[in-house]
Amino acid sequence: MAVEVRAVVISARIGAGHDGAAAEVARRLRARGFAIDRHDYLDLLPGRLGQRLCDAYHRELEIAPGSWDWLLGALGRPPLAGMAKAASRLASPRLREVLDPMPDLVVSTYPLASQALGALRRRGELTAPLAVYLTDPSVHRLVVTEHADLHLAPNRHAAQAARRLGAPRVVVARPVVAPGFRPALPGERDRARRRFGLAGQERFALVVAGSWGVGEVEGITADVAATGAAQPVVVCGRNDALAQRLRRAGVPRVLGWVDDMPALLRACDVVVQNAGGLTTLEALASGLPVITYRSLPGHGRANARVLDEIGLVPAVPDAGALADALRSARSPGLPDGVDPAELLAALVGEAVEEVSAA
Structure with missing residues (x-):
């Protein structure tokens, strides 16, 4: 890409999966000439709310892991799903700050960040293309927002589930794994x-x-x-x-x-x-x-x-x-798919073409 463009990548430090995916997406976009700003969604929530949310989830898995089955199911249905989406918007003031000036691309790897960004898009406060990277092979209602331009799914099963949940455009992308993870060379x-x-x-x-x-x-x-x-x-x-x-x-x-x-x-x-x-x-x-x-x-x-x-x-x-x-047990290797960075770069290109046409 001849002209440097700016992308904002938002994840969360709940476990390592969301941050790991965000880091590798960011690395690949940098290799394509993007300037990258990364943010932790939990730090964009008011006060210490983000850290308390992280600590509460951690304690639940340690003390009462069985309750997570019930909670995950409840979060997929009203009214709790609606409450979670509304709560995600508590990060909106800080999100507006990190999106000023408006970047050329926004990528989310964390469900509540995706919901908050989708709400900004719905209100016309986010005008850059919004992409959601699905980090898990299974897809929950909260990871999908109908206001995203693109959902990147790690497999066909996840892509089909995301479409059923209202994702307008879903593409199967090769899972993002750092290049150091490869089969061993001799010795x-x-x-x-x-x-x-x-x-x-x-x-x-x-x-x-x-x-x-x-x-x-x-x-x-x-x-x-x-x-x-x-x-x-x-x-x-x-x-x-x-x-x-x-x-x-x-x-x-x-x-x-x-x-x-x-x-x-x-x-x-x-x-x-x-x-x-x-x-x-x-x-x-x-x-x-x-x-x-x-x-x-x-x-x-x-x-x-x-x-x-x-x-x-x-x-x-x-x-x-x-x-x-x-x-x-045998290894089938990673599933096939297009490099997510290629799809994200194309999404930016589509936005530029739309502006030029207007």
């Missing part, structure tokens, strides 16, 4: 194993539970170890208490926050996950098979159903089927 696997202290010929299952390390991680770890089909390597993310409990229980391979996930993935043989989030895509891009086991309630179970249906990631129903799944 890389052995070097990665030495770096992380993993014995040469054993089979290792990487147990992941998002950046917060939530869910039945201890049960998953015990069940994987009991199969004898693979040795668990557990990533606890920022959950230091979980890491301490696992180490006290004698689990030999426990990691906290890992800065070099591409190398750790190359050191392992299979990934066991419970939420269908960003690490799932990173593992598939790295050529590793992934299985879902003991899913998180709510979005975790919804994602597991979709990933299983479309043949990307099998959902293992119980401990009895786990050993077989660990031994037989």
